[in-house]
Amino acid sequence: MEIKLDKHSTNQASIKINLNEADYQPKVDAKLKDYAKKANIKGFRPGKAPFGMVKKLYGTSVLVEEINNILSSSLNDYIKEQSFKILGEPLPVVEDADAIDWKNQKEFEFEYKIGFVENVDVTLDKSIKATDYSLKVDKKAVNDAIENLRRQYGKMTNPEVSEENDFLYGDLKAADGSYEQTLSLPLSKMDGRSVKKFIGVEKGAEIEFDPSKAIKSDLSEVLNISEEEAAKISGNYTFTVQNINRTEDAALDQEFFDKVFGPDQVKTEEEFVAKVEEILGDNYNKETKVFNEEKIKEILVEKANIELPEAFLKEWLLKANDGKVTEADVEKEFPIYAKQLTWSLISNKIAEENEIKAEHEDVIAKTQDMVREQLAASGLGAQMEDNMDMFVNNYLQGNEGQNYMQMLTAVQNDKVLSLVKEKISLKEEKIDIDKFKELIEN
Template sequence: MKVSKKKADELNYQLTIQIAAEDYAEPLRKRLNDYRRKADIKGFRRGMAPMSLIQRMYGDQCLYESVNSLVGESLDNFIKKEKIRIVGEPMPSEDQPQLSWTAGSEFTFKFDIAQTPELSFEVNKDDKVVYYDINITAAEKKQAREQLLQQYGSLQEGKKAGENDYIVADIENEGHKAEGVYVSVSQVAEDARGAFIGKKAGDKFELDVNAAFTNETDRAAMLKVEKSQLAGLNPVFTFTVVNVKTFVAAEENQETYDKIFGEGKVTTPEQFEEKVTERIKASHEQDANYRFGADVRKYFVEKAALTLPEAFLKRWLVYANEGKFTAEQVEKEFPAFIEDFKWQLVRGYIMQKFGLKVSHEDILAAAKSFVAYQYAMYGMAGVPQNLIDSSAENMLQDQNQYRRLEEQCEDNIAIAKVREEVTLTTKKISMEKFQELA
């Protein structure tokens, strides 16, 4: 068995593997014997079928498996021995010779491989990266207070329906009746919305529900029928307004403080102001940290000045995804892919340079944070810790989720280390200007 390497350029090689009959003779014999031992063929006791029959039935398959096993081992061993920093995986060369799968033949395999360039750069105080300190304005505090009070508000009886109100109505048509239907005026099709504006309890009006409620699923739910029944209904219904509901923001009082922050944690308007400011500050820091991470990525990818085997990578993406993506699709998405790939290499170098590692505990903590955030997004505050823990454990059973969180942790750890090592240039900025940054 012979493996040779032909250099195409600094990053691309062609490997040629030549396998003679004597190389695979013994592996083939063992594999045929194994098939014979396990074969359950009618007319023969288990494991006692003649070898000639086994060769006739399984010879080609055993030959293919034996040779390919040797090819795989040869590739792995050669790559390790030569210490090639391989990109992707070996691919059959475009000039791969035609193979004749006949026992006793010699086989020649050609593979294209590519490697990443060797990285070498410093991370120290000579590196300067901007960190944005976002100002908090009085207008922002006022808006945040109003949004919080709105978030904890409630529906109350109203007089006349406005655009942001709800109407509770009984609707009927030719014997079909739906009572106590809630209609959000703002969700009615714009051309039909005027029919609801200004209405009060006791008012009646006719309306084409097909024109007013264009989403069939929502319309069926409102009429309390199956979606399949909609086509058989006369769309013109009579609406009788039962009452009007107006969403009113919560009053700023102790009951509201307790709902938002927990019992007794805030007791004065001044403390409420402090909590609102803390939330804005935390949100600004999250935005600033995200921007800092993006700037670190850009800075060190540029500093590393990576040259990658792009032609190989494009071909490999098509090959590795087994027809899921065309060459045209890969070409379109390639700029985003290559930037992310460069950062992966730079991040890996930083992790190795400073001896950083991601532990399972890091990944589990990230999963718990994500789960808690998801619950909060659905307004479920104060979820028991044991429920968060079990949800996080279940989440990590999905290998795609595990890898996503692992990469997120690698990002966080690498960027946190960079932040310690470089010179931060703090720059105060308004939120408006911050949002305008490219």
């Protein structure tokens, strides 16, 4: 057997494997003899068929199977011995494989295309500069959050006279009789001039207006009709009020505090405001943490300057997904894939050089945090804590074990980024939410 590496460029090559009869025939003969002992061929007792007949029936399939086994193990062993880091999987040159005469050939040559990177060089020091943004929680954000909570936990009432931001339930009719619908009309969706007609009215009131001019937001959404239907809504319409619906904001009392945060978690208005501010701060900082770390990754990716085998990777992605994606899909998504792959190479190199490992206990802890966040978002937080082990196990065992591997990678990334932040020059800066939105947009 002979294996040769032919480098076409700094990151693409081909591996050629030459096999002669001595490399594969002993294994083929041994497999055929084993077949002959067990073969059940018509006209012969089990295991008594002539070897020549067994070879004629099964020889080619056994030859293909054994050569494929030799190729697979030889290729893998050869790649492990190399100093470069292979990307994706070796791609067999199909044209050569199709030309093989399995019945008559004695010597075979197989070729595989590979993509690789020779070296990933990452030096972490104070010359690398990044900004660690954190968000200031201003009073307006806290007040807005409290107003939303009071509205969310408020109670519905049916007053006699309408006010701004009420919902009017009633019948909408076109003057020419071409359209009629019963709906709930949100006054907050109407423009400032038109809404005056709907404020201060009682049940039974009839209001004439043009919906296409009066409703300032998406007309199809407000009327719950298609965009095509909404395009036809214009001219004189009458709305007859059947009922007035209003949400009264919840009072800042213990009942409200308990609904929002659970029994006796906060007991005064001051404690409630402080708790809202704390949660907003936590949420803001989760967003800025993700943003900050993505920026650090971008800096390291640029500094590492890793040249990927782009043509090979695009071909491999197309074949690996086996008809699930098109060339256009690969072209469109490749920049994102390339960035993720480059960061993965950098992260693995830093982890290797600094003996960073993701332990099983770390995976469990990170998964627990994720599950807690999901439960809290659905309002099930504390009462489901006793079932935490079940939730964690179900998640990590799901998706044929891929969830566990993804969480393992996430843990390693967390540890790598923590180390990076210690090694580089990180400038802390507090910003407001408007500045943060501007940073994200840019």
